[in-house]
Amino acid sequence: DVKVTQSSRYLVKRTGEKVFLECVQDMDHENMFWYRQDPGLGLRLIYFSYDVKMKEKGDIPEGYSVSREKKERFSLILESASTNQTSMYLCASSTLTGLDTQYFGPGTRLTVL
Amino acid sequence: DQQVKQNSPSLSVQEGRISILNCDYTNSMFDYFLWYKKYPAEGPTFLISISSIKDKNEDGRFTVFLNKSAKHLSLHIVPSQPGDSAVYFCAASGGSQGNLIFGKGTKLSVKP
Numbered sequence: 001d002v003k004v005t006q007s008s009r010y011l012v013k014r015t016g017e018k019v020f021l022e023c024v025q026d027m028d029h030e031n032m033f034w035y036r037q038d039p040g041l042g043l044r045l046i047y048f049s050y051d052v053k054m055k056e057k058g059d060i061p062e063g064y065s066v067s068r069e070k071k072e073r074f075s076l077i078l079e080s081a082s083t084n085q086t087s088m089y090l091c092a093s094s095t096l097t098g099l100d101t102q103y104f105g106p107g108t109r110l111t112v113l
Numbered sequence: 114d115q116q117v118k119q120n121s122p123s124l125s126v127q128e129g130r131i132s133i134l135n136c137d138y139t140n141s142m143f144d145y146f147l148w149y150k151k152y153p154a155e156g157p158t159f160l161i162s163i164s165s166i167k168d169k170n171e172d173g174r175f176t177v178f179l180n181k182s183a184k185h186l187s188l189h190i191v192p193s194q195p196g197d198s199a200v201y202f203c204a205a206s207g208g209s210q211g212n213l214i215f216g217k218g219t220k221l222s223v224k225p
């Protein structure tokens with residue numbers, strides 16, 4: 001059974017703080033993804049990675065960066081948090097050839113004050 | 114421009130009746146379609162998928178229909194249960210698009 005875990009379920013930070021969101025998957029998946037979900041906007045892709053130390057921008061990368069030092073771990077970094085980054089953040093993973101079926105973590109509800 | 118559209122933000126259905134959730138897409142290169150279900154404060158979970166070589170895929174109470182000429186797919190839930198109340202996301206992939214493209218979601222409410 002695929003398991004994707006995220007470091008926090010709920011997080012409250014202040015404007016200007018540096019925020020780290022961690023994601024770990026235990027199925028040896030090559031691909032990992034970070035999305036944010038906002039009401040009325042669906043899931044929007046921030047960044048994804050096909051391999052260790054590799055990253056690609058998604059649809060809304062501004063204000064974010066990522067790190068993938070190990071295959072099982074994909075981190076999302078908010079360099080200087082802003083109130084418009086208050087959102088639900090979702091991590092997902094998939095196999096190299098199974099780009100289609102992504103398995104999601106439980107999400108982190110981030111509030112930036 | 115939205116490549117995957119779910120035009121109904123919400124849908125309310127009586128328990129035991131059929132729920133029909135619709136999704137339209139614009140990219141004719143899409144060749145794989147999925148439905149995800151999401152409860153509040155949880156991540157989306159994969160529900161059912163369909164390849165473009167098929168026009169129907171069934172899994173228990175869930176059936177997905179694909180009409181390629183109309184670039185339209187739908188998810189049927191029969192019979193609907195209160196536990197089906199969630200947000201349903203349609204997603205597509207294929208062609209030059211290496212990732213999943215998600216619709217904005219439809220919130221289904223099944224009333225007892």
